[in-house]
Amino acid sequence: MVTLxxxxxxxxxxxxxxxxxxxxxRNAVAILMSVxxxxxAVNLNLVAFWRFLAPTELNGFVFAVFVFAVAAxxxxxxxxxxxxxxxxxxxxxxxxxxxxxx
Amino acid sequence: MPEALAPILDIATFIRETxxxxxxxxxxxxxxANGLVTFIGAFLIANFVLLILVVNIWMERKVMARLQDRIGxxxxxxxxxxxxxxxxxxxxxxxxxxxxxxxxxxxxLAPLLAVMSVIGIWAVIPFAETAIGTDVSIGVLYxxxxxxxxxxxxxxxxxxxxxxxxxxxxxxxxxMLVSYxxxxxxxxxxxxxxxxxxxxxxxxxxxxxxxxxxxPLAGIIFYISQVAEVGRQPFDLLEAExxxxxxxxxxxxxxxxxxxYAAEWAHGFAICALFVTLFLGGWQGPFVDQIPTLGFIYFLxxxxxxxxxxxxxxxxxxxxxxxxxxDFCWKLLIPVSLALVVLIALTEGIITTLAEQxxxxxxxxxxxxxxxxxxxxxxxxxxxxxxxxxxxxxxxxLLARRGRAERERxxxxxxxxxxxxxxxx
Amino acid sequence: MLTFSPVSVSFFIxxxxxxxxxxxxxxxxxxxxxxxxxxxxxxxxxxxxxxxEAPYLAVIQVLVYVGAISILITITVMVTRRLMGIEETYNxxxxxxxxxxxxxxxxxxxxxxxxxGALTPVADVPxxxxxxxxxxxxxxxxxxxxxxxxxxxxxxxMIGSIVISRDV
Numbered sequence: 001m002v003t004l005x006x007x008x009x010x011x012x013x014x015x016x017x018x019x020x021x022x023x024x025x026r027n028a029v030a031i032l033m034s035v036x037x038x039x040x041a042v043n044l045n046l047v048a049f050w051r052f053l054a055p056t057e058l059n060g061f062v063f064a065v066f067v068f069a070v071a072a073x074x075x076x077x078x079x080x081x082x083x084x085x086x087x088x089x090x091x092x093x094x095x096x097x098x099x100x101x102x
Numbered sequence: 103m104p105e106a107l108a109p110i111l112d113i114a115t116f117i118r119e120t121x122x123x124x125x126x127x128x129x130x131x132x133x134x135a136n137g138l139v140t141f142i143g144a145f146l147i148a149n150f151v152l153l154i155l156v157v158n159i160w161m162e163r164k165v166m167a168r169l170q171d172r173i174g175x176x177x178x179x180x181x182x183x184x185x186x187x188x189x190x191x192x193x194x195x196x197x198x199x200x201x202x203x204x205x206x207x208x209x210x211l212a213p214l215l216a217v218m219s220v221i222g223i224w225a226v227i228p229f230a231e232t233a234i235g236t237d238v239s240i241g242v243l244y245x246x247x248x249x250x251x252x253x254x255x256x257x258x259x260x261x262x263x264x265x266x267x268x269x270x271x272x273x274x275x276x277x278m279l280v281s282y283x284x285x286x287x288x289x290x291x292x293x294x295x296x297x298x299x300x301x302x303x304x305x306x307x308x309x310x311x312x313x314x315x316x317x318p319l320a321g322i323i324f325y326i327s328q329v330a331e332v333g334r335q336p337f338d339l340l341e342a343e344x345x346x347x348x349x350x351x352x353x354x355x356x357x358x359x360x361x362x363y364a365a366e367w368a369h370g371f372a373i374c375a376l377f378v379t380l381f382l383g384g385w386q387g388p389f390v391d392q393i394p395t396l397g398f399i400y401f402l403x404x405x406x407x408x409x410x411x412x413x414x415x416x417x418x419x420x421x422x423x424x425x426x427x428x429d430f431c432w433k434l435l436i437p438v439s440l441a442l443v444v445l446i447a448l449t450e451g452i453i454t455t456l457a458e459q460x461x462x463x464x465x466x467x468x469x470x471x472x473x474x475x476x477x478x479x480x481x482x483x484x485x486x487x488x489x490x491x492x493x494x495x496x497x498x499x500l501l502a503r504r505g506r507a508e509r510e511r512x513x514x515x516x517x518x519x520x521x522x523x524x525x526x527x
Numbered sequence: 528m529l530t531f532s533p534v535s536v537s538f539f540i541x542x543x544x545x546x547x548x549x550x551x552x553x554x555x556x557x558x559x560x561x562x563x564x565x566x567x568x569x570x571x572x573x574x575x576x577x578x579x580e581a582p583y584l585a586v587i588q589v590l591v592y593v594g595a596i597s598i599l600i601t602i603t604v605m606v607t608r609r610l611m612g613i614e615e616t617y618n619x620x621x622x623x624x625x626x627x628x629x630x631x632x633x634x635x636x637x638x639x640x641x642x643x644g645a646l647t648p649v650a651d652v653p654x655x656x657x658x659x660x661x662x663x664x665x666x667x668x669x670x671x672x673x674x675x676x677x678x679x680x681x682x683x684x685m686i687g688s689i690v691i692s693r694d695v
Binding site for chain 3: 002003007008015017036044047051056058065068069071083084095
């Protein structure tokens, strides 16, 4: 029997990998991919808690479904922003998108 | 019904139970035996899909030839039946040429992913009442998820070949396939709405009257968008030979090409099976209640008939341009299917509410499942057909108006250009 | 603790896919490969959902992530590839980032193990789970309002992304 902690450990590792990607990657698309990893880690947590603690309730399940919707919206808008920035500045490197910096 | 005939009457259950008892007498635990039988079933279905390709491709060439007033393959084997086997032998003996700049792992993974996505579809298609890979509660959604793998495979193939025609083909594929997924999902919702279940077997069982007679518009839109999703003529833009050579599989040769080819043909056949399951009553037919084995015959017969329509379309309709294809999807199929889904949901809701309150009487109370006979369903069929006819008429009216406006614009343009032409004469 | 069973073996395979794919996303230099690793990782998560007896979520995961988001990301990478060939994929702060995320991971794991040691499911998942979900989405007692808000969000995102990336 696989117990709750194993799912949570997988989710925790995945989340830290995502954090590392967001902090260390230079390319904006790669940063977005890492954000997707973090979202998925959170979602895995939600589903695992739903399955182990309250399988007869719908709340955790529905939460995960809404995270899907938000993730889809986030990816669409984020990628549109990246393409727009690329059109205007010919770069997708996060450190070169610095017009608002002192 | 004599007892001795039972194995033949329900052959799927018979084979399953024989194998189960065989494994258990060999000393396997019930779980292991179950697992082994499931594995054998999956093996059989996957190989059935690949083996029936021989018949499919032969049929395609034969029917195409007849439509074009030719004879078609007739040298290898009876009626040229083994031509495909010979072709396969040729392809297998060839070298897989890998372009020097290709991205090796995605390049080799792409054909496998493509064929995987197609074989995966068959896991939820019921061949007969008792013969279905796995009757999951989300069969329809599963089908959509599995076939979305195919797009990824095409994208991988196009990218990793490091060839601009391949990449163009992949971009076209993504633009087109993602668009055509929308009408597919919308029309898939119609049978699901009517039966109230996403289980394939329940959808089949609910079709005392085939859904194609209840909601013909949904069936037609589903079929057209599926043909586009497979990328067959007239929607074969992803590999249009005369424009982008062969699209995403331009760099593939030998066995890798054979796998892509097989995936495409198997996908074409799989969508026919799916169409039969959702709209043509699947394994339903006379006497199928007593003799479940008949389901195989009905199912495969219908599937091959639908497949012939696909070949017919291929032989008749010329290839469309990319903008025409996208216009067709976004400006015609999606609005029509949206209207259809909304109207059907509304009517079903109103009918059920009224029937529950006792305002509408007996015929409308008939449930799609269990006891309802075809005659019980007639009133509902009539209502749904009226909606379909209404939407069709409105659509045709709008299209006619649009066409007339277009023609008038064209005529006006010609009129304005006429003096110049006359002057230069 | 863990015992050897089909479920635990599949769990480890899927966890391997998930974490291996995640590592691939953040370490590989070729961004198309990173996107493919992302697909692998998301697929592993779909497998974990199946093991958690939520096949509906697994299918949605494949449909939304593999079928839509990954393809969007791959296309974006291919469209913006002029600067992709650069050697360095990390910025200067990557050692700090590695330390921070390592500490975060260790802390989270310690917390999780301490808080939720070997816990087994309290009950089985109801058979008509999906039906309940469908009803909950369209009733006032359920999640009608969040459902509508989510659809408005998706519409806004669709219009927004079209407007932002429009080629004028």
